[in-house]
Amino acid sequence: MALINEDYLKLPDNYLFTEIARKINILKATRGNAKVIHLDAGDTSCILRGELYNTLKQSLEESVEWEGSREFNAEEHHKTLVTRILKNEFETRGVKLTPSEIFLSDSAKNAAEDFNDILSTDNIIGILDPSYPAYIYSNVMNGRAGERMNDGRWSNLVYIPCNQENGFKPQIPKEKLDVIYLNLPNNPMGITMDSSELKKWVKYAMDNQTLIIFDAAHVHYITEEGVPHSIYEIKGAKKVAVEIRTLSKTTGYTGTNFSYTIIPNEVSAYTKMGEQVSIQKLWQRRHTSKYNGMPYNSLIAAEAAYSPQGLKERQELVNYYMTNAKLIKETLTKHGYKVWGGTNSPYVWVKTPNGMSSWKFFEQMLYEYNIVCTPGVGFCPGGEGYVRFTGFAKHEQVKEAMNRINNKIKM
Amino acid sequence: MALINEDYLKLPDNYLFTEIARKINILKATRGNAKVIHLDAGDTSCILRGELYNTLKQSLEESVEWEGSREFNAEEHHKTLVTRILKNEFETRGVKLTPSEIFLSDSAKNAAEDFNDILSTDNIIGILDPSYPAYIYSNVMNGRAGERMNDGRWSNLVYIPCNQENGFKPQIPKEKLDVIYLNLPNNPMGITMDSSELKKWVKYAMDNQTLIIFDAAHVHYITEEGVPHSIYEIKGAKKVAVEIRTLSKTTGYTGTNFSYTIIPNEVSAYTKMGEQVSIQKLWQRRHTSKYNGMPYNSLIAAEAAYSPQGLKERQELVNYYMTNAKLIKETLTKHGYKVWGGTNSPYVWVKTPNGMSSWKFFEQMLYEYNIVCTPGVGFCPGGEGYVRFTGFAKHEQVKEAMNRINNKIKM
Numbered sequence: 001m002a003l004i005n006e007d008y009l010k011l012p013d014n015y016l017f018t019e020i021a022r023k024i025n026i027l028k029a030t031r032g033n034a035k036v037i038h039l040d041a042g043d044t045s046c047i048l049r050g051e052l053y054n055t056l057k058q059s060l061e062e063s064v065e066w067e068g069s070r071e072f073n074a075e076e077h078h079k080t081l082v083t084r085i086l087k088n089e090f091e092t093r094g095v096k097l098t099p100s101e102i103f104l105s106d107s108a109k110n111a112a113e114d115f116n117d118i119l120s121t122d123n124i125i126g127i128l129d130p131s132y133p134a135y136i137y138s139n140v141m142n143g144r145a146g147e148r149m150n151d152g153r154w155s156n157l158v159y160i161p162c163n164q165e166n167g168f169k170p171q172i173p174k175e176k177l178d179v180i181y182l183n184l185p186n187n188p189m190g191i192t193m194d195s196s197e198l199k200k201w202v203k204y205a206m207d208n209q210t211l212i213i214f215d216a217a218h219v220h221y222i223t224e225e226g227v228p229h230s231i232y233e234i235k236g237a238k239k240v241a242v243e244i245r246t247l248s249k250t251t252g253y254t255g256t257n258f259s260y261t262i263i264p265n266e267v268s269a270y271t272k273m274g275e276q277v278s279i280q281k282l283w284q285r286r287h288t289s290k291y292n293g294m295p296y297n298s299l300i301a302a303e304a305a306y307s308p309q310g311l312k313e314r315q316e317l318v319n320y321y322m323t324n325a326k327l328i329k330e331t332l333t334k335h336g337y338k339v340w341g342g343t344n345s346p347y348v349w350v351k352t353p354n355g356m357s358s359w360k361f362f363e364q365m366l367y368e369y370n371i372v373c374t375p376g377v378g379f380c381p382g383g384e385g386y387v388r389f390t391g392f393a394k395h396e397q398v399k400e401a402m403n404r405i406n407n408k409i410k411m
Numbered sequence: 412m413a414l415i416n417e418d419y420l421k422l423p424d425n426y427l428f429t430e431i432a433r434k435i436n437i438l439k440a441t442r443g444n445a446k447v448i449h450l451d452a453g454d455t456s457c458i459l460r461g462e463l464y465n466t467l468k469q470s471l472e473e474s475v476e477w478e479g480s481r482e483f484n485a486e487e488h489h490k491t492l493v494t495r496i497l498k499n500e501f502e503t504r505g506v507k508l509t510p511s512e513i514f515l516s517d518s519a520k521n522a523a524e525d526f527n528d529i530l531s532t533d534n535i536i537g538i539l540d541p542s543y544p545a546y547i548y549s550n551v552m553n554g555r556a557g558e559r560m561n562d563g564r565w566s567n568l569v570y571i572p573c574n575q576e577n578g579f580k581p582q583i584p585k586e587k588l589d590v591i592y593l594n595l596p597n598n599p600m601g602i603t604m605d606s607s608e609l610k611k612w613v614k615y616a617m618d619n620q621t622l623i624i625f626d627a628a629h630v631h632y633i634t635e636e637g638v639p640h641s642i643y644e645i646k647g648a649k650k651v652a653v654e655i656r657t658l659s660k661t662t663g664y665t666g667t668n669f670s671y672t673i674i675p676n677e678v679s680a681y682t683k684m685g686e687q688v689s690i691q692k693l694w695q696r697r698h699t700s701k702y703n704g705m706p707y708n709s710l711i712a713a714e715a716a717y718s719p720q721g722l723k724e725r726q727e728l729v730n731y732y733m734t735n736a737k738l739i740k741e742t743l744t745k746h747g748y749k750v751w752g753g754t755n756s757p758y759v760w761v762k763t764p765n766g767m768s769s770w771k772f773f774e775q776m777l778y779e780y781n782i783v784c785t786p787g788v789g790f791c792p793g794g795e796g797y798v799r800f801t802g803f804a805k806h807e808q809v810k811e812a813m814n815r816i817n818n819k820i821k822m
Contacts, residue, residue: 002589002622002680003531008693009682011700018699053471056708060468106517107703114701117552120414137700141528178413211413269413271420282419288429289422289548290525292518297467297708 007143016133016378017041020362027366034411036366037401039328039389040374051313052251055304056297077299078104084306085260089245095232101264101280103287104294104302108217108246108259112181113138114290115213115242115261118282119269123178128170129159130188130376130383132215135181152381161382162189168340168349169193172200176208182231183215185222188379188388189349190341192227198234205240211269211279212241217259220250220318222344230262238264242279249346249392250314251305258294258302321346324398325391331402332389346391349376361387369404370411418554427544427789428452431773438777445822447777448812450739450800451785460724463662466715467708488710489515495717496671500656506643512675512691514698515705515713519628519657519670523592524549525701526624526653526672529693530680534589539581540570541599541787541794543626546592563792572793573600579751579760580604583611587619593642594626596633599790599799600760601752603638609645616651622680622690623652628670631661631729633755641673649675653690660757660803661725662716669705669713732757735809736802742813743800757802760787772798780815781822 020040027034082099090097105111113134121143127135136154139145146156153159158177162168168189173180182201185192193201205212214231222229231237246259263280270276294302304310322342329342338351350373352361358375365371365387374390376383391398403409431451438445493510501508516522524545532555538546547565550556557567564570569588573579579600584591593612596603604612616623625642633640642648657670674691681687705713715721740753749762761784763772769786776782776798785801787794802809814820 001587001620001685003534003683004680004688004690004693005529005531006682008529008696009688011696057468057471060464060471109703110701118416118419120416123414134700141697141700176412209412269415271417272414274412277415277420279415282415285419285422286552289545289552290521292520295706295709298706 005141005143007141010140010145010148011137012148016374019378020372020374023363023366024372027370031411034370036370036372037393037397038372039393039398039401040372041390041392051307051310052301052304055307055310056301059300074293074296074299077296077303078294081299081303081306084303088306088311090230090232093229093233095230097232097262097264101262103261103263103283105259105261105287105291106294106298107248108215108244109134111244111259111261112213112215114286115244115283116142116144116179118279118286119179119211120272122272124156124158124175126158126160126173126175126177126180127380128162128181128183128186129153129381130162130379130386131181132183132187133379135183135213136380152377159380159382162186162191163382164338164351167191169197172204177210179211179213180205181213181215183217185218185227185345186341186347187218187345188347188374188376188383188386190343190345190347192222192224192344194226195228195234198228198231202231202234202237202240206236209270210240211267212237214241214243216243217246217249218345218347219245220314221322221346223322224344227344232262232264238266240267242267247302247305250318251301251310252317258298320395321391323391324393324395325389327398327402328389328391331405335405342391348389348391350387350389352385352387355385358384358387368410369401371401371404416552416554418552421551421556421559422548423559427785430789431783431785434774434777435783438781442822445781447781447783448804448808449783450804450809450812451783452801452803460663460721460728462718462721462724463712463715466718466721467712470711485704485707485710488707488714489705492710492714492717495714496656499717499722501641501643504640504644506641508643508673508675512673514672514674514694515710516670516672516698516702517705517709519626519655519659520545522655522670522672523624523626525697526655526694527553527555527590529690529697530590530622531683533683535567535569535586537569537571537584537586537588537591538791539573539592539594539597540564540792541573541790541797542592543594543598544790546594546624547791563788570791570793573597573602574793575749575762578602580608583615588621590622590624591616592624592626594628596629596756597752597758598629598756599758599785599787599794599797601754601756601758603633603635603755605637606639606645609639609642613642613645613648613651617647620681621651622678623648625652625654627654628657628660629756629758630656631725632733632757634733635755638755643673643675649677651678653678658713658716661729662712662721663728669709731806732802734802735804735806736800738809738813739800739802742816746816753802759800759802761798761800763787763796763798766796769795769798779821780812782812782815 082102145154160170162170168191219229231241243262263283267279268276269279325342325346328348329339333339340349342348358377362375365373374388376386493513556565571581573581579602630640642652654673674694678690679687736753736757739759740750743750751760753759769788773786785799787797
C-alpha cells in the first residue's frame with residue numbers, strides 16, 4: 001500500500017498568495033470593473049530589459065545551424081557568467097571566491113528550500129519572526145518543524161522575534177541553534193544589519209557550529225554605506241555560511257529564473273558522531289543528480305545582465321522600483337501610518353492602524369481602494385498587525401494607488 | 412551544531428556520467444587529437460528546431476513594450492499549452508484528462524526524483540533492474556533505500572529483474588510493493604509492453620494499492636501498433652498511476668527543459684492509518700511552494716512544439732534519431748553482437764562479447780574506436796555485461812562511428 005509523507009498533511013491549506021488571489025477573485029466577481037493595483041508580490045510578468053532582450057535575440061540569431069536545427073555552446077557561457085559574477089558581485093566588495101564555489105540554479109526561493117534536503121531532520125532551526133514563509137514550509141515538508149500550534153507557529157522551530165520594540169532587528173538567540181535563516185535586506189520588513197551587527201551573528205555561528213543560510217536576494221537594493229552586501233565581508237563567515245543570490249529582482253526577469261548559491265570550500269556541517277563534512281561536497285552531489293543545468297536562454301540573459309550595459313540597466317531598474325518604494329513610504333507616513341523599510345529594500349512594512357488585524361487591513365485596502373498589499377501575518381505570526389507593500393510595480397500604478405489614498409477615492 | 416542528512420554520504424562518489432567524462436578526459440589528455448564520438452547521452456547542446464526557434468524569436472519581437480522593458484502574458488500561453496497537450500497526446504489515444512490533472516515542470520528526470528518527496532520513507536519501492544539511476548539515487552537521498560550492498564544493490568529496494576532469459580520484460584512481482592517505477596519505452600533497454608502486458612501491472616497495482624510512477628519520456632519513439640502510449644489507455648490506471656512526460660526528447664530542446672506530470676483526480680495513496688489521500692492535492696501543495704512556473708521562453712517554445720508545424724518537425728526529429736538507432740542496431744548485429752531495443756526507442760542495448768564487463772567493453776570502444784557508449788552496469792547491477800548506445804546524435808557522427816566498427820579502423 002503506497003504511503004504518503006504525512007508531513008505534507010500538516011501544511012496549512014492555503015498558501016499566502018493563493019489566499020490573496022482568492023480574495024481578489026471574490027472582489028472581481030462582485031465588481032467586474034474593479035481596477036485592482038498590485039502592490040503585493042508584483043513583477044511576475046516576465047519583463048526583459050534592453051540589453052538582456054537584445055542579447056537573447058542576438059544569441060538566437062547567431063546560433064550555429066546544422067541540418068535545419070540550431071546549436072549552442074552552454075559550457076562557455078556558463079564559464080563567462082560565473083567569472084562575471086565573481087568580478088562584479090564579490091571582488092568589488094573585497095570578497096575572494098572561486099568558480100567552484102558558485103552553484104547556478106533556477107530560483108533563489110527553491111535554492112533556499114531545497115538546501116535543507118542535505119541537512120538532518122534533527123537540526124534545530126532558527127527563523128526570524130516574521131520571515132519569508134518558504135523557509136518554514138520547506139522545513140515542514142522535511143519533517144523538521146514539528147506540529148503547528150494554536151498561534152500558527154511550529155513546535156520545533158525557534159522563532160527569533162523582530163518587532164517594534166527591537167526596531168525589527170533580530171537579537172542573538174540565547175539557545176544553541178543548528179541552522180539559522182538570515183534574510184538581508186529582509187523580506188518582508190526591509191531591514192538590514194551593519195557590519196558590527198552581522199559580525200555578532202557570524203561569531204555566534206562559529207561558537208556554536210551553526211550554519212547560516214544567508215538569503216541576499218535583495219542585496220542590490222542597499223543604498224546605505226556600512227551595510228555588508230555579502231556575508232563573506234565578515235571574517236570567518238566562509239566557515240559557517242552559505243549565501244543565496246538571485247538576478248531576477250534586478251532584471252525583471254522573474255519568469256526565466258536564474259539564481260545562484262555560494263557554498264565556500266570551507267563551510268562544514270557534521271555527522272551525529274561529530275565528524276566534519278564539506279557542505280559543498282554534499283550539495284555538489286545533490287546538484288549533479290537533481291539539477292539539469294540552467295536553460296540556455298536564461299544563461300545567455302544572465303550573462304548579458306553582467307555586461308557593462310546590463311549592469312547599468314539593472315541599476316536603472318533598481319532605481320525605478322526604489323522610487324516607487326519611496327513614494328509609498330512617504331504617502332503612508334504622511335497619512336499617519338508607522339512605516340519601516342523602503343531605504344535598503346523595495347519593501348515597505350506598515351503597522352496597521354488601531355491594532356487592526358493584518359487580514360482586516362488587507363481587506364480594507366482591497367475593498368475600499370482596490371489596492372493589494374500582503375498581510376504581515378502571512379509571513380509568520382510575528383507579522384500580525386502589519387502589512388507589506390512592495391515597490392515592484394509600474395510607476396503609474398503606484399502613483400494611482402497613492403492618489404487613491406491621498407484623496408480618499410473609494411472605489 | 413549543524414547536522415547533515417547522512418543518507419547523502421551513502422551515495423557512491425561518482426555519478427555514471429561524471430565517471431564517463433573522467434575516462435574521456437584521460438583519453439584526451441594522452442591523445443589530444445582523438446575524435447571522440449558520443450553515442451552515450453548526447454543531445455545536450457540546446458538544439459532548437461525551425462518552428463520552435465521561429466516562434467521564440469517572434470514572441471520576443473511581439474512582446475509588449477513599456478518604459479523600455481518588455482512584458483509577456485504567461486498565463487494565456489500556459490492555458491494554450493495545456494489544451495494542446497491534452498488534444499494531441501491524450502485525446503488521440505482515447506484518454507480523457509482535464510487541465511487540472513497536468514502539472515508543468517522543468518525536467519522529467521527531476522519530476523521523477525522530486526515526486527517521491529511526497530511519499531513516506533516507509534514505502535517498499537520496486538525498480539526494474541537495470542533501471543534509470545535517478546530513481547534509485549533520489550530514494551537514497553530520501554532515506555528509503557537502506558544500505559548499499561556489496562553487489563551494488565540497495566538493501567531496502569526490490570529489484571525486478573530484466574534479463575536475457577525474460578527478454579528484458581519485467582515479470583509481475585511476487586512481493587507486495589508500495590511504489591513501482593515503470594519506464595516505457597524503457598531506458599536503457601529500449602523495450603516496451605503491449606496492452607495485455609501493461610494490464611497485468613495495472614491489475615497488480617489495483618490489487619495491492621500500489622502506486623505506479625510511469626515514466627513515458629520516450630513515448631514518441633514508439634513505432635509498433637498495440638503498444639500503449641499512455642498508461643491511462645489501460646482501464647483503472649487513473650486510480651493507481653502518475654505519468655511523466657517530456658518534450659525535450661522530440662524537440663532537441665534539452666537545454667530549455669520542459670516536461671509535465673499527469674496526476675489524475677482519482678489517484679490516491681494512504682496514511683499509516685489507512686486513510687485515503689489525493690496525491691494530486693499533495694503534489695499541488697509541493698508544486699505551488701517549490702515550483703516557480705515554467706520560464707517564459709520554455710513556455711513559448713513548448714506551445715510551438717504543439718502547433719501543426721511543430722508536431723511535424725518533432726516527428727522528423729524522431730525519425731532522424733530512429734534512423735541512427737537503426738544503423739547502430741544493424742551494424743552491431745552484422746558484427747555478431749546480441750542487440751535489443753532500437754525499434755520503439757532510440758536506445759540500443761548490446762550484450763558485451765565473451766562475458767566481458769560493461770566498463771571493460773566501454774573502455775575497448777573508447778580506446779580502440781573513440782566511441783562513447785554507456786556501461787550497462789551504470790544503470791544497476793543487472794545491467795552488467797551490457798552497454799547502451801543511443802541514436803541521439805548527428806547522422807554523420809553515427810555513420811563515422813559505424814564505419815570505424817565496420818572497417819575496424821582503430822584510432
